[in-house]
Amino acid sequence: MKISAPLLLSLAGAVIQTLASPLSVADNNFLASIDLPNLEEVDMISIGPVTPGGPDVTLTGTAKSIYEQILVLNPSYNPADFGGEPLKPEPTLAEKALSQLEGRTWTGGCCRCTGAPYNVEAYDQATLDGINYLLALGTRQCGTGSGGVLRAACSYNSAIWMVSRTQTATYSPCNALGVAANSIYRSCYLDYRVNGQICDSGGFCVIIGGGASC
Template identity: 25%
Template sequence: MKVFPTFVYLLAGAVAAAALPAEKSAVFGMSKITWTGQVKPGEPAVSITGTAEEIYKRITKINPNYDYELGLKSPNSTVTRRDLEPIKKRATTSSDFTCAYGNDVDAESIGVGIRYLYSIANADCAAPPGVPGDGGCSVSSCNDGAGIFLCNDASSELHNPCTIVADNAVEVLIQCQSTTYNGGSSWTSYTHGQIFSLDHSWNVILNKC
């Protein structure tokens, strides 16, 4: 499927059974992710619950220098700005995905959520316990009705590096993107889908929120 240049720019600048039944996909009462990590160098880790955007804004309110000390612009950051080719080649996601799951959401809004996930990616993102077919899901991002869900099929709480959540969201965005021509020079891109971890113990979903 063709990936359009708009989203090359968007992402380069950003740096088992289905776990979330479709009828539950638009429920706003679902839990948000809990992020656990350092906000200031040398201080103990803290836990903050919210969407990636809410968490990032709380972090930078506590420590305005977070980006340069611990985040994306830190010399110790394990997260690098990516363009599409390195994304396609990396090994942190599986090839087990489906574009048939979920409902169309605006791809640019998903890109906004991905950028915020990468901004908090040097720490831990958690999802509640679940069971196969009815996972414990947390909303890691919800922008203009476009959601990124982290879903857990294991019976214990899931703790993943936030960068892996972002990487998997990028994979679905790339593989499951469609574009509608609106006339003139106007195009609108959409995406939705689900990608599973190698052991099928968790998955990431792009869907309405």
């Protein structure tokens, strides 16, 4: 199954503007049954060209490791050639302050709304790094394995997970996933920590949280 970029982008916009309602008890029970923090080796599968106009190449890993593999295959890789964004440097103190201010203006929605063990806070910079790598991968496809679960980014025990409640392989443009994760970050950031999730009507969820093994 593929999730279209417009769907994820509109979904992300809806979170920023109105914020999604918290997931139901049934949804939380489903997520708890997966036990994401203990799934240490759930590689993301990414399919797409590594050179402009070149053939599709399948790579596995986190967004960061896939980006690094692409650089080995194509040292002159430019994210803009693939609809992506260049990696951003670490934000300045002023940018962090602005981000914190923006995060604190949001109310309600699906921030810190998931039960244990997904209610652990993720570190802000580790989360931003993962988001930036997803955006840099551009329009190549990023997806889950047959079980419908992947860990797109993980560092300093902070992770970006993607889960399909249909428990089937699900793909979406990598940069669209980055936009969805960024909407969670902007909506749920508080005191250099973030925890939240966003799900579409088809049951595809992007989750940011801590407590991961990395």
